[in-house]
Amino acid sequence: NTGRNKIALIGSGMIGGTLAHLAAKKEMGDIVLFDIAEGMPQGKALDLSQCGPVEGFDAKITGSNDYADIAGADVIIVTAGVPRKPGMSRDDLLGINLKVMKAVGEGIKNNAPDAFVICITNPLDAMVWALREFSGLPHNKVVGMAGVLDSARFATFLAWEFDCSVKDVNAFVLGGHGDTMVPVLSYSTINGIPVKDMAKIKGISEDRLDAIVQRTRAGGGEIVKLLGNGSAYYAPATSAIAMAEAYLGDQKRILPSASYVTGKYGVDGMYVGVPTVIGAGGTEDVVEIELTEDEKTNLKVSTDAVEELLEACKALDSSLA
Numbered sequence: 001n002t003g004r005n006k007i008a009l010i011g012s013g014m015i016g017g018t019l020a021h022l023a024a025k026k027e028m029g030d031i032v033l034f035d036i037a038e039g040m041p042q043g044k045a046l047d048l049s050q051c052g053p054v055e056g057f058d059a060k061i062t063g064s065n066d067y068a069d070i071a072g073a074d075v076i077i078v079t080a081g082v083p084r085k086p087g088m089s090r091d092d093l094l095g096i097n098l099k100v101m102k103a104v105g106e107g108i109k110n111n112a113p114d115a116f117v118i119c120i121t122n123p124l125d126a127m128v129w130a131l132r133e134f135s136g137l138p139h140n141k142v143v144g145m146a147g148v149l150d151s152a153r154f155a156t157f158l159a160w161e162f163d164c165s166v167k168d169v170n171a172f173v174l175g176g177h178g179d180t181m182v183p184v185l186s187y188s189t190i191n192g193i194p195v196k197d198m199a200k201i202k203g204i205s206e207d208r209l210d211a212i213v214q215r216t217r218a219g220g221g222e223i224v225k226l227l228g229n230g231s232a233y234y235a236p237a238t239s240a241i242a243m244a245e246a247y248l249g250d251q252k253r254i255l256p257s258a259s260y261v262t263g264k265y266g267v268d269g270m271y272v273g274v275p276t277v278i279g280a281g282g283t284e285d286v287v288e289i290e291l292t293e294d295e296k297t298n299l300k301v302s303t304d305a306v307e308e309l310l311e312a313c314k315a316l317d318s319s320l321a
């Protein structure tokens with residue numbers, strides 16, 4: 001033990017490499033980049049290490065193809081799998097990425113069972129559930145990143161529309177990470193002023209707000225289409241780092257995360273995006289806010305979509321049934 005935190009990144013592709021860069025710049029700890037591709041994580045680790053003298057950070061960054069090297073990790077962030085191509089839905093990734101989650105879950109179980117695990121691999125809500133099942137870790141130590149990103153997208157679009165600083169926007173998204181996610185305007189504010197009130201003050205129509213909600217829902221696809229190859233990685237990595245920092249610093253932040261819900265929001269035994277307290281205990285609590293009838297209906301559509309994916313996972317892998 002070096003006395004520093006250890007951060008293991010399973011998957012060293014576009015998000016994995018960006019995660020390593022951010023974690024090193026923030027001196028969050030020593031970093032292991034793991035991937036099945038040989039040479040690539042080692043190459044990225046060397047390249048990133050050489051940022052150190054320029055940037056002035058102390059972090060040991062290594063690349064690996066051996067799960068033994070993740071031993072003792074405090075935080076593990078999982079991006080292993082394949083991303084979307086234009087025209088693919090997140091759900092199209094299910095079969096391929098489910099097998100990847102099995103390998104990753106076993107790697108974590110055998111080498112780093114005390115870590116706090118943040119899953120990013122899509123389809124998110126199903127993959128985080130499967131990863132938890134395969135790893136056997138307690139539910140409070142396995143969480144999915146999606147809500148921080150979806151809320152950041154929502155906040156970006158709101159700040160543009162209201163011509164205000166993103167720092168003053170607090171945007172709120174609930175539900176699964178898919179086209180049925182539920183951006184919640186009633187809990188979104190501009191420096192404490194409800195968005196709907198601010199819209200009246202600024203003369204912004206409901207149609208404009210609806211368009212922002214719709215653009216948020218399709219925010220990932222908009223980037224996939226523009227990139228033409230692969231999906232977003234800067235903001236997804238930034239979002240997962242915020243969650244890792246909340247855990248390592250016992251910050252007790254309330255972050256929208258795919259957490260295991262048992263009872264609240266009418267959900268039982270599923271991972272779904274909800275406001276979650278993240279601190280040293282992992283996901284310490286789920287905050288159940290009051291929703292309008294419309295929001296409840298939308299959330300139900302979203303959780304039903306997640307449930308369908310879980311059934312599909314169970315059909316593909318009998319050990320999950």
Ligand code: A3D
Pocket residue numbers: 010011012013014015016034035036037079080081082083084093097100103104120121122124145146149177230231232233236
């Ligand atoms: P990419 O750059 O392809 O990186 C994925 C890496 O995983 C590649 O380097 C692969 O070699 C590696 N890999 C594949 N199989 C395994 C395995 N069995 N063990 C270890 N590594 C493996 O993709 P990316 O970094 O752009 O995206 C990674 C994942 O994140 C994809 O599933 C995306 O759909 C997902 N994603 C989720 C969000 C959310 O908000 C939830 C946002 C953006 C992307």
